[in-house]
Amino acid sequence: MSKRVLTTESGAPVADNQNSATAGVGGPILLQDQHLLEKLARFNRERIPERVVHARGSGAYGYFEVTDDVTGFTHADFLSAVGKRTETFIRFSTVADSLGGADAVRDPRGFALKFYTEEGNYDLVGNNTPVFFIKDPIKFPDFIHSQKRDPFTGKQEQDNVWDFWAHSPEATHQVTWLMGDRGIPASYRHMNGYGSHTYQWTNAEGEAFFVKYHFKTNQGVRSLSAEQASELVGKDSDSHQTDLLQAIERGVNPSWTLHVQIMPAAEAADYRFNPFDVTKVWPHSDYPLQRVGRLVLDRNPDNVFAEVEQAAFSPNNFVPGIGPSPDKMLQGRLFAYADAQRYRVGINHTQLPVNAPRKTTADNYGRDGAMATRYGSRHDKNYEPNSHAGPAQSDAALASPLAVTGWTGTHEASAHVKDDDFFQAGELYRLMSQDEKSRLIANIASGLSKVSLDDVIEKNLAHFHAADADYGKRVEDAVRALRED
Ligand code: HEM
Numbered sequence: 001m002s003k004r005v006l007t008t009e010s011g012a013p014v015a016d017n018q019n020s021a022t023a024g025v026g027g028p029i030l031l032q033d034q035h036l037l038e039k040l041a042r043f044n045r046e047r048i049p050e051r052v053v054h055a056r057g058s059g060a061y062g063y064f065e066v067t068d069d070v071t072g073f074t075h076a077d078f079l080s081a082v083g084k085r086t087e088t089f090i091r092f093s094t095v096a097d098s099l100g101g102a103d104a105v106r107d108p109r110g111f112a113l114k115f116y117t118e119e120g121n122y123d124l125v126g127n128n129t130p131v132f133f134i135k136d137p138i139k140f141p142d143f144i145h146s147q148k149r150d151p152f153t154g155k156q157e158q159d160n161v162w163d164f165w166a167h168s169p170e171a172t173h174q175v176t177w178l179m180g181d182r183g184i185p186a187s188y189r190h191m192n193g194y195g196s197h198t199y200q201w202t203n204a205e206g207e208a209f210f211v212k213y214h215f216k217t218n219q220g221v222r223s224l225s226a227e228q229a230s231e232l233v234g235k236d237s238d239s240h241q242t243d244l245l246q247a248i249e250r251g252v253n254p255s256w257t258l259h260v261q262i263m264p265a266a267e268a269a270d271y272r273f274n275p276f277d278v279t280k281v282w283p284h285s286d287y288p289l290q291r292v293g294r295l296v297l298d299r300n301p302d303n304v305f306a307e308v309e310q311a312a313f314s315p316n317n318f319v320p321g322i323g324p325s326p327d328k329m330l331q332g333r334l335f336a337y338a339d340a341q342r343y344r345v346g347i348n349h350t351q352l353p354v355n356a357p358r359k360t361t362a363d364n365y366g367r368d369g370a371m372a373t374r375y376g377s378r379h380d381k382n383y384e385p386n387s388h389a390g391p392a393q394s395d396a397a398l399a400s401p402l403a404v405t406g407w408t409g410t411h412e413a414s415a416h417v418k419d420d421d422f423f424q425a426g427e428l429y430r431l432m433s434q435d436e437k438s439r440l441i442a443n444i445a446s447g448l449s450k451v452s453l454d455d456v457i458e459k460n461l462a463h464f465h466a467a468d469a470d471y472g473k474r475v476e477d478a479v480r481a482l483r484e485d
Contacts, residue, residue: 008035009042048309049344050099053144054110057093058188058241059308060248062297064088064115064258070292073209073262074201076321078117079292087116089354090297091311092188092240095127096147096156103240104229106183106443108174111193111215112313113295116358119396123317124213125337128191129178131424132278133171137332143168158450166459169421170279172467176425179443181436182221184229187243189254190222197315198276198325200265200399208265208400210275210325212282214289215256226443245300253298259289265400274414276327280424307354312341323399348372363391425467437474445478 006014014035021033029036051057063085070079078086093110094103109128114121134143146164150157165171177183185191195213202208224232232239247254261282268275275282301307314337315330324330341349347369349355350362362374365384381388413419432440444464451457457479465472 009038051093051344052340053148054093054095054112055099056097056101056103057091057110057308058244059089059091059301059304059311060244060297061299061301062088062090062253062295064293064295066293067257068291068293070201070260070290071203073203073211073260074321075204076117076122076201076319077119078115078122078319079321087358088295089114089116089307089311090295091308091313092244094240096144098149102233102237104184104224104232104237106178106226106229108178109185109188109191111191112311113193114311114313114317114355115319117319118359119319120360121317121355121357122319122322123313123315124195125313125315125333126193126195126197126213126215128182128185128193129174130194130196130212130214130281131174131177132196132329133165133174134168134329135170135277135279136328137336139168140329140332140336158447159452159456162448162451162460163453163456165463166456169463169466172422172425172463173279173428175444175463176428176440176467176471179447180428180432180440181223183443184224184226185240186222186224188240189219189243189247190217192216192221193256197278197327197330198263199330200323200325200402201262202321202323202397202400206397206400208402210263210265210268212261212287214259214261215295216259218255218257218294225439226446244297248297248300253296255294255296257294258292260292261287262290263287265402271416273418274416276325276330277414277419278327278329279421301354306352310345310349310352310354312337312345312349312352312355314338314341318398320396320398326402326404346370348374365390422463422466425463426471429468429471437471441474441478444475445482448475449479449482 006017008014017035020036021030022028023030031037064078066079066082066084069082078084091110091112093112094101094105094107095110096107097105110125111128112123112125114123134140143164146160147156149155150160165175182191193213193215195211198210198212200208201211236242244254261284263271263275263282273280314334315324316334316338318324324334345352348371351373356362365382367382376382379388381390384390385392429437429440448457448460451460461472461476461479464475
């Protein structure tokens, strides 16, 4: 095998990679040392901005296989036949902390999945929680500011976390979820994934359905107590990355079974609460889980920066037969992701191998920009319509149209009768065993008792009281006891 020669970026051989060129022995460094200049300059530019949320993550390739016939509900090609397999890439993540944080923390986990389908890439960008803290995207930057590091102290502050929740009663359901047993997953393999939002499926006849996605882990749900988590963080702050990487390297391929809840579109208007409200789940008694297929992860990325850091998922990447619902949060997300990626990675992030379609080719009149690698041939025109057989629109329908009525403006309420912020938090609390309830109360009280403003504490207590009388009383007693200590 011929020996590999170290070169500069322009391909010239490097003669010395240990000593900079100097004016005499021990003298100052010469500007003519091209290798040194290039090496230092390149190093300075290695990092791109981290994701504004979900900065820490782990990725893996795999496949999705259809196990059950869902063609009555969607004409999406990758779901069109039992046994059909589609290559996938997933990125799991924590949400609030920066790239250098720890994995085993109390925080939702991201579950972002890219299907490389024959009709283009489909991104399903979900979490390990079936609900979310807020229901209007206009609140998202404030929400995230309150959960991430404080601009003065540089740390996450319980004062900020709970102050935001004090003013956001709709968060009570997700707070109950987060402070409960599932709030710290043992690993990315041991948690479920949810689309969380309601999406729309359309079948070949043009009939519309609203769906919610549930990926159930086949490894079993396993979580950590607050004490186990802090011990693990001390031993391995990258514990989720270690677990996923090593499992796949050993050939222990994690898998999830995908189920969906399906609501015929005509039932949405009269459902007893807003089915597009991401702070609420649909009871399984109303819309049971229907199995669709399984997701298997079987290959680690070769390069974390290229494939995980530069991975770009957008909830707006749909394929024919799947589309958005009127969920306001989802609508906000349809804008936010690709916009973030144009800043974080660049306008041509879609051309990077992890993001580019694998079973189709992107073919359009978008051109140029920094680091463009996709060019047509000399005969390709850069305008449309043209007389040169360039790509032209087809009649592919992503989703069926939705009828809308009403006035433009900001609307606080929805038309649904049972849209209070608390009843599902109460239902979740009442589902818990006595031990689970005790741990939930202890987790809430440990954070809430540290809050400095009494008013913030009182407002949060009122939310737990509104969810369930016993829940409210127990949180109140626990917070007061800790504050008297
Ligand atoms: C209006 C509300 C939301 C906004 C504006 C928002 C915005 C963002 C932005 C800007 C990113 C970084 C994207 C990037 O740089 O590549 C991100 C990442 C992410 N978000 Fe959201 N988000 C919202 C709500 C949600 C919800 C409800 C979920 C889950 C159901 C979610 C799941 C994720 C995940 C999993 C990632 C990480 C994706 C990856 O691994 O690259 N977000 N979000």
